[in-house]
Amino acid sequence: xxxxxxxxxxxxxxxxxxxxxxxxxxxxxxxxxxxxxxxxxxxxxxxxxxxxxxxxxxxxxxxxxxxxxxxxxxxxxxxxxxxxxxxxxxxxxxxxxxxxxxxxxxxxxxxxxxxxxxxxxxxxxxxxxxxxxxxxxxxxxxxxxxxxxxxxxxxxxxxxxxxxxxxxxxxxxxxxxxxxxxxxxxxxxxxxxxxxxxxxxxxxxxxxxxxxxxxxxxxxxxxxxxxxxxxxxxxxxxxxxxxxxxxxxxxxxxxxxxxxxxxxxxxxxxxxxx
Numbered sequence: 001x002x003x004x005x006x007x008x009x010x011x012x013x014x015x016x017x018x019x020x021x022x023x024x025x026x027x028x029x030x031x032x033x034x035x036x037x038x039x040x041x042x043x044x045x046x047x048x049x050x051x052x053x054x055x056x057x058x059x060x061x062x063x064x065x066x067x068x069x070x071x072x073x074x075x076x077x078x079x080x081x082x083x084x085x086x087x088x089x090x091x092x093x094x095x096x097x098x099x100x101x102x103x104x105x106x107x108x109x110x111x112x113x114x115x116x117x118x119x120x121x122x123x124x125x126x127x128x129x130x131x132x133x134x135x136x137x138x139x140x141x142x143x144x145x146x147x148x149x150x151x152x153x154x155x156x157x158x159x160x161x162x163x164x165x166x167x168x169x170x171x172x173x174x175x176x177x178x179x180x181x182x183x184x185x186x187x188x189x190x191x192x193x194x195x196x197x198x199x200x201x202x203x204x205x206x207x208x209x210x211x212x213x214x215x216x217x218x219x220x221x222x223x224x225x226x227x228x229x230x231x232x233x234x235x236x237x238x239x240x241x242x243x244x245x246x247x248x249x250x251x252x253x254x255x256x257x258x259x260x261x262x263x264x265x266x267x268x269x270x271x272x273x274x
Contacts, residue, residue, distance in 0.1 A: 001269050004216040006032065007042040007064070007203050007229060010053050012257050013222045013239055014041070018123050021057040028263040030058040031271055040064060040206065042199045042219070042229060044143075044172050044191050046107050047072055049124045064202035066107045066143035067171045067225065069193050071202045071209070081205040082109065083197050084140035089165060093144055093192070094132045096164070100153060106135060107143035144168075144192040154188040155180065161192070168192045172225045175243075200228035218269070220254075220262045221246060237265050 011017040014025065021029075032039055039057075041050045042064040050063035051074045061075035071081035090106065097104040097115065105126060106113040112126045113135050119126065129135050148154050154177055158170040172191040176183050207214065219229040222242040230236035230249050238250035239261040247253055252269075255261030 001235070002216070003037055003218050003235070003270055004212050005207070005210070005218070006037060006039045006266060006270075007199075007217065007219045007233070008039060008059075008262060009199075009221040009223065009226055010041055010043045010045060010050070011222075012241055013220055013226075013262055014053065014057060014257075016257055021053070022260055022263075024260050025263040026056075026058050028260075028267045028271070032266065033058060033060070035271070037270060038062065038210075042068070042203055042221075044199075044225065045122070046112050046124055046143075047074075047109050048112070049122075062206060064199065064206065067191055067193050067197065068199045068202035069107075069142035069197050070109055071206050072109060079109065080209050081202060082140065082142060083194050083201065084142050085144065085168065085192075085194055087136045087141075089167060090136060090141050090144065091132055093146075093165065093168075097146060101148070102150075102153070103147040105145035105147070106139075106141045107145065108139040108141055111139070113139075142193070145189055146192065147187055147189045149185065149187050151177075151182045151186070151188065154190065157190055165192075167195055169195050169197070171198055172223070175223075178224070198228045199225060200232045203229055203232060218266070220266070222257065235269075237262065 015021045038060040040062045041054050043050050044067040047065040050065040069083040104115045113129045114126045117128050170190045171193050174188040215234040217233040218235045219233045220237045222239050236250045237252045238246045239254050240256035254265035
């Protein structure tokens with residue numbers, strides 16, 4: 001088959017979470033690039049982390065980050081699309097998190113800020129802040145991440161936030177929260193973006209920018225938040241470790257991420273003659 005673009009999730013799709021991309025996957029991505037196929041990260045992670053992984057894995061100069069709220073050409077320093085959360089909404093969420101003792105991360109295109117000192121999350125650099133106005137005066141916030149080990153508090157946030165912050169939506173959460181499984185010593189998370197924002201939002205924006213048809217696109221993922229990508233594109237690949245919901249709507253099911261499933265399927269579909 002032929003394709004002009006491949007959109008790929010990072011964690012547990014391109015590579016296992018918080019791990020390096022394998023040499024085999026890097027080689028397949030290099031060969032796709034040499035063939036003129038753009039492989040573009042589409043992730044809930046920050047732009048900085050997405051760029052790091054794109055460079056590591058020989059991907060294109062475009063990244064979609066913060067669950068579709070950011071589309072960035074990092075080589076040419078061009079912001080193709082940015083969906084920022086209003087400053088007043090960020091302040092209200094910040095005050096709520098401070099009052100309830102919740103950890104809050106603010107994703108901007110360049111940096112990540114956090115309201116808790118000496119905190120590490122997902123191996124991504126994060127900068128402590130204690131003045132929300134100072135952060136907002138100098139940055140546009142595109143995604144919020146709320147974290148806590150308080151299971152009961154985190155379980156009610158999606159429905160409660162629909163009432164308190166109707167312009168926001170929880171776009172991605174810990175799987176244990178979705179499945180309502182309490183886990184001892186677990187830190188749970190919710191990713192929040194503006195309503196009508198998702199991984200597919202950034203995907204559509206960059207296709208318009210590149211003038212590429214959805215029929216010439218492949219999406220690759222593992223989670224329920226990747227369903228929106230699969231709904232948009234012509235061809236989709238769920239890795240073997242993907243959840244059942246994603247597998248149901250996928251065109252192809254690949255091997256697990258631990259077995260380089262995404263790269264092996266892309267090689268079979270797009271590099272067969274090589």
